[in-house]
Amino acid sequence: MLSEAAFRRPKGADKILRAIRELELPPTRIMEVCGTHTMAIAKSGIRNLLPAHIQLLSGPGCPVCVTPSGVMDEVLKLTEIPDLIVTTYGDLMRVPGSVPGDDLQRRKAMGADVRWVYSPMDALELAKAHPDKQVIFLGVGFETTAPGTALAVLEAQAQQVANFSVLCLLKQTAPALRALLAQPDFRVDGFLCPGHVATVMGAEAFRFLPEEYGLPAVVGGFETGDLLAALWQLLLQIKEKSPRLENEYTRAVSPQGNPAAQAIMAQVLEPVSDVWRGLGTISESGFGLKAEFAAHDAARRFPFSPTDKEGTKGCKCGQIICGQLQPHQCPLFGKACQPDHPVGPCMVSGEGACAAAYKYQRIETLL
Amino acid sequence: MTNDIVTLDHGSGGKKTSQLIEELLVPAFSNDTLSQLGDGALLDLQGPLIFSTDSFVVDPIFFPGGNIGKLSVCGTVNDLAMCGGQPRYLSLSLLLEEGFPLDDLRTIVSSIAQTAKQAGVEIVTGDTKVVERGKGDGIYINTSGIGTLRYPGLSPEAIQPGDVVILSGTMGDHGATVMMARNGLLEGSSLQSDCQPLWQLAKAALDCGGVRVLRDPTRGGVATTLNEFTENRPISIELDEDALPVRGAVQAACDLLGLDPLYCANEGKLLAICHPSSAEAVLAALQATPGGQEAAVIGRVTDRYPGKVILNTFLGGGRVLSKLTGAQLPRIC
Numbered sequence: 001m002l003s004e005a006a007f008r009r010p011k012g013a014d015k016i017l018r019a020i021r022e023l024e025l026p027p028t029r030i031m032e033v034c035g036t037h038t039m040a041i042a043k044s045g046i047r048n049l050l051p052a053h054i055q056l057l058s059g060p061g062c063p064v065c066v067t068p069s070g071v072m073d074e075v076l077k078l079t080e081i082p083d084l085i086v087t088t089y090g091d092l093m094r095v096p097g098s099v100p101g102d103d104l105q106r107r108k109a110m111g112a113d114v115r116w117v118y119s120p121m122d123a124l125e126l127a128k129a130h131p132d133k134q135v136i137f138l139g140v141g142f143e144t145t146a147p148g149t150a151l152a153v154l155e156a157q158a159q160q161v162a163n164f165s166v167l168c169l170l171k172q173t174a175p176a177l178r179a180l181l182a183q184p185d186f187r188v189d190g191f192l193c194p195g196h197v198a199t200v201m202g203a204e205a206f207r208f209l210p211e212e213y214g215l216p217a218v219v220g221g222f223e224t225g226d227l228l229a230a231l232w233q234l235l236l237q238i239k240e241k242s243p244r245l246e247n248e249y250t251r252a253v254s255p256q257g258n259p260a261a262q263a264i265m266a267q268v269l270e271p272v273s274d275v276w277r278g279l280g281t282i283s284e285s286g287f288g289l290k291a292e293f294a295a296h297d298a299a300r301r302f303p304f305s306p307t308d309k310e311g312t313k314g315c316k317c318g319q320i321i322c323g324q325l326q327p328h329q330c331p332l333f334g335k336a337c338q339p340d341h342p343v344g345p346c347m348v349s350g351e352g353a354c355a356a357a358y359k360y361q362r363i364e365t366l367l
Numbered sequence: 368m369t370n371d372i373v374t375l376d377h378g379s380g381g382k383k384t385s386q387l388i389e390e391l392l393v394p395a396f397s398n399d400t401l402s403q404l405g406d407g408a409l410l411d412l413q414g415p416l417i418f419s420t421d422s423f424v425v426d427p428i429f430f431p432g433g434n435i436g437k438l439s440v441c442g443t444v445n446d447l448a449m450c451g452g453q454p455r456y457l458s459l460s461l462l463l464e465e466g467f468p469l470d471d472l473r474t475i476v477s478s479i480a481q482t483a484k485q486a487g488v489e490i491v492t493g494d495t496k497v498v499e500r501g502k503g504d505g506i507y508i509n510t511s512g513i514g515t516l517r518y519p520g521l522s523p524e525a526i527q528p529g530d531v532v533i534l535s536g537t538m539g540d541h542g543a544t545v546m547m548a549r550n551g552l553l554e555g556s557s558l559q560s561d562c563q564p565l566w567q568l569a570k571a572a573l574d575c576g577g578v579r580v581l582r583d584p585t586r587g588g589v590a591t592t593l594n595e596f597t598e599n600r601p602i603s604i605e606l607d608e609d610a611l612p613v614r615g616a617v618q619a620a621c622d623l624l625g626l627d628p629l630y631c632a633n634e635g636k637l638l639a640i641c642h643p644s645s646a647e648a649v650l651a652a653l654q655a656t657p658g659g660q661e662a663a664v665i666g667r668v669t670d671r672y673p674g675k676v677i678l679n680t681f682l683g684g685g686r687v688l689s690k691l692t693g694a695q696l697p698r699i700c
Binding site: 004009013014017043044045046048049090118122224338339340350358359360361362363364366 | 550609622624625672675677680681682683684685686687689692
């Protein structure tokens with residue numbers, strides 16, 4: 001088996017890039033819908049090595065970015081409840097609610113008990129260690145983090161950890177893609193499909209793109225070699241006008257995905273209507289905990305009534321998430337909105353399109 | 368000492384405090400100046416001198432390759448060394464939390480003594496305070512150090528286009544180790560902090576001549592440190608992605624945690640920027656000194672992108688390496 005390094009520094013990368021440049025194509029727009037793809041593409045510098053007529057767009061792939069401010073407002077309110085520990089992935093620490101600067105990190109500094117964890121199981125352990133306190137885990141993410149979140153709920157039930165609950169903010173990828181495709185002015189020529197989601201759900205989860213929408217779809221990995229190979233396959237499909245589903249990331253993704261993970265999700269989670277930044281409310285686009293797990297459902301146990309409030313005036317995160325604008329087209333980008341004082345979630349999240357564009361600024365923009 | 372934990376009595380200034388000092392600290396650091404136990408240490412030094420201070424709050428206290436004690440010596444002596452100063456004397460302040468295990472304290476004190484010996488410094492004065500349980504995190508340490516300036520004139524102002532950037536070894540070992548330890552992910556891992564005193568490496572490099580500036584890339588890592596050199600100056604630093612030395616285990620840990628070795632702390636590495644004519648000699652001198660075997664030229668100083676640090680990627684083209692913003696937060700997926 002090839003090591004990850006072979007994909008990171010692929011031999012022949014220059015040949016693929018040359019072939020891509022020589023491929024005669026009309027203006028072409030390719031969208032990825034995964035925060036890790038956003039970062040990997042920006043970090044690799046591929047975007048700037050492509051000819052000008054090939055545009056790479058970031059779609060609604062960053063779980064933090066698609067969470068509206070109105071939801072964060074309610075999350076921040078939870079930290080005001082006494083004897084309660086809020087646990088979260090690091091990404092959410094600096095996402096502001098509708099008041100700029102008000103985020104979990106600030107709440108923590110002001111005395112709220114907010115802790116970041118790498119896994120919901122760590123949050124469960126924390127609950128066991130602090131039986132006198134309520135511990136809420138903020139379950140954000142797509143199908144990638146859903147199985148782990150569901151597993152923690154199952155374990156909490158099995159071990160009768162009554163003071164552990166999950167605020168289930170999990171989202172599903174496919175309904176968001178369908179909602180995007182239903183927008184009248186939305187146009188892309190192909191999708192780079194998310195390798196992590198596909199690891200859980202299977203490559204087949206994206207077959208609807210070519211079959212129902214006639215769009216090329218390639219499941220891709222995250223190293224430079226993966227990205228180049230997936231792009232090449234997408235561009236060839238576009239050139240040949242033969243949209244189909246291809247899986248470039250075969251070392252991690254099978255056609256059917258991970259059945260054990262899917263079984264846990266099916267046991268604990270159910271589709272619910274959910275609200276997305278930029279896309280509004282989409283039916284059956286999120287995951288909620290099934291009624292039998294109500295005892296571990298923070299949304300039922302604590303006050304939680306989110307709104308679809310989108311955030312600060314002038315912030316274009318909603319349009320950036322939908323691929324209508326590129327980060328530098330937002331008037332706040334790099335000025336009022338920077339990583340150390342972010343206005344919108346696309347700048348604060350490590351996986352946001354704006355943070356990626358800012359962090360991995362290209363030298364071309366300096367000259 | 369019969370008790371096995373630190374109590375408020377150890378910080379009261381009374382009998383228990385004296386016991387702690389006389390039975391644990393003084394024997395460990397045995398030197399004539401400290402043994403006099405005066406309110407201050409009498410030092411007979413010729414100037415110019417370098418003076419520096421640093422505080423240590425690392426979590427976890429113990430990690431592969433070191434502990435807070437070793438770190439507290441390295442941190443300060445390395446700051447002196449980076450200024451061209453030979454480390455001579457240290458002060459040591461221990462802030463202990465009630466309930467801290469005395470066995471752990473003994474281990475830490477022994478590390479401090481051993482590292483001080485290795486670094487060629489004497490611990491000549493100190494202080495111990497104990498805070499109530501819940502008001503500290505086990506142990507915090509402050510050290511201040513005095514060094515004799517041996518190599519004057521080191522300054523970022525001296526950096527010129529054409530200069531060569533040398534790193535004395537692999538990047539990110541300390542940061543990656545501590546982050547993995549913090550998350551209980553070290554089992555079976557070969558990760559180890561690079562924590563070590565740098566005076567010998569600094570001396571080896573400086574003896575070659577032509578060194579403009581030295582800096583140890585601690586918090587914020589190599590990328591942030593280099594930005595301190597270019598900020599508001601008409602120079603840029605261009606790094607070669609392929610030349611950056613990173614251990615496989617560090618890269619894997621960073622991939623897992625969503626970190627970047629360029630922004631991870633080092634505690635036993637130095638960056639040397641030197642005149643092109645002495646680069647070869649500096650590199651060879653570092654490689655011949657213990658702790659510097661993996662030294663490498665990682666980039667050049669240019670004037671193409673004033674104020675910026677640039678990473679030229681293997682794929683072609685470059686990107687800007689900015690300063691670290693906030694803390695490195697782990698990613699979701």
